[in-house]
Amino acid sequence: MVEAVLIDLFSLPANSQSNIQGLLHNTLEAIEKRSSIHAPCVYVMCCQRQGSERKGEQEFLLPALRSFQSLNRKLEVVCAQTTAAALYTIKQRLDEKDLSIIKVILPTLRKHLMKVYIDHLFTAVYQFDFEDLQVVSDCEKLQISEHQNEGQTLPSQDVALIQSEIQMYLESLPSLKGELTILRSSLIPGDIFLHGFTTRTGGISYIPTLSSCNLFSSSKRRDPQVVVKENLRRLANVAGFNPEAFHRVKVDHANAVCIMGKTEPDNYDGIVTNQKGVTLAAPGADCIPVLFADPVRRACGAAHSGWKGTLLGVSMATVNAMVSEYGCNVKDILVVLGPSVGPCCYKLPHESAKEFHRIDPKCVRLFDSASPYIDIRRATRILLERGGILPENIQDDSVTDQNQNITFCTACHPDKFYSHFRDGTNFGTQIGFISIKD
Structure with a gap:
């Protein structure tokens, strides 16, 4: 009709x-x-x-x-x-x-x-x-x-x-919901890397659940690619990177990693490079956008880590790619977890919760319930530490900057972030991005 x-x-x-x-x-x-x-x-x-x-x-x-x-x-x-x-x-x-x-x-x-x-x-x-x-x-x-x-x-x-x-x-068109805002971590050295995590303000997307700086378009949502491209152009202008040298992971909720300069997989949730001026990005709308930086070997990476990717070890897969491709020492790699759904809000069915309980019982709250609360950030930290990343080289919700928190709960802050968990199928997406300065 x-x-x-x-x-x-x-x-x-x-x-x-x-x-x-x-x-x-x-x-x-x-x-x-x-x-x-x-x-x-x-x-x-x-x-x-x-x-x-x-x-x-x-x-x-x-x-x-x-x-x-x-x-x-x-x-x-x-x-x-x-x-x-x-x-x-x-x-x-x-x-x-x-x-x-x-x-x-x-x-x-x-x-x-x-x-x-x-x-x-x-x-x-x-x-x-x-x-x-x-x-x-x-x-x-x-x-x-x-x-x-x-x-x-x-x-x-x-x-x-x-x-x-x-x-x-x-x-x-005018920007909506205020100025474009970028969150940055003090853990990643600004003289070597350009990086940040976006919030939902400062773009032109007008649909309530996508407003305003939505950075992902799909056939199932109402925001077309041209609008996302304009939001990205505005972000690039504020952040200082080239939108034409921008590479976002092709989300598969798994653990494949793309090595920039080599054959690109059909789908991958991690991406790494040692090329200057190339911006890598990972989306998140509850899933964790994770950024990686090695200031010694001057290499970087980004990963999209949802609950499935977390269990499959996508973060350590990205670290391992940096080690094998660029000769990075795992003890030099810095890791920052961006805005994502927190253990305060995120629930999974009991069968999936068991997998997190095996990583560490502290990753699950109310384990005996039908839908326990899950801490995918804690699970990510534990897996990274087990893989050799130094605890002090990981920033998450347990380690925050004095002046600015980075790992906010997306579901708890509708004014700042998009959330699939909160907003349903027509949700917006923020990103974490990183590049090596020229």
Whole structure:
């Protein structure tokens, strides 16, 4: 069932725009005649001419709106100077109402263009269906017709122009929820390494559970890759790294490690390098982003350690990769555990809790319950120490900076961090990042 209708009048010529009342009325009439189109919400995209006033966008459409309101539907007209701006505004309206199935009615010649915009601004969460809209110029009417021949795909230079338009628009948007904030550990020497852990502030993601500096996009969430890329650009600008030399682990909740410069595995939760200026990153939204630094051999690494990765020893696997690839001494390696779900909040089924109990009974609280509380940070520290990392070279929630804590509980601080445990499936993601300075 269609949840929303999008009418694209953006490309209508100036003479049609001036008589848009009649055009819109005819379009709405045509929608009502099509039994296949039923949706409570309708959005109309129009071009706002440069120099025109934004206020009163809907006033000149009142006759058409009144006729449509009698059909118990909601209609909103969105005027903007670019298609990217108009479509992104409509995306916000769809997300506010949690709508995902959209019928797009547009001129045939706009279809390929619109599909490129949609591919960039939306994810697989949304379903789009297209209907052709024909403008009959002699009587200034719009007709909805059957699908026309799809024809050829859009030329690459046109796709590049659309990408540039989207990027420029996103760069123009204000940051949400305050300034971009980075947490840093005093354990990692700042003269050799650039590092930090992000919080949720200072980006442009607007969906409540993703707002605002979400740094991960997937087909199951509503934040598209272009928005995450813009958040990363802003982070890189504040932190001082090159976003084009940025490598994030490909999460598999296991213990594979990628060695920068060698064949990249399909999936891996650890990554290491000794190359200067290359930024490594690990995500976390309850799972631990773990950073590794060897100031002697000048090598670094990052790992994503959830409960499965912790049990599989992903942190020591990353340490071992640094030792074998770069000749690091395990006693020189510094390890910092970033914001992650704490033992105050995190529960696992009893069968999984047994594995942590085997590492150390202190890793489990209320062990005899159906869902005991688990301390994946303590388990990570124990496994690292058993592997030869010096206790004083590990920073976690048991060892904090005098001026700033690093290993916050993500679930306990909704103003600072994302949390899958707290927010559900449409959750945002923060990262830990590290690089060797030039």
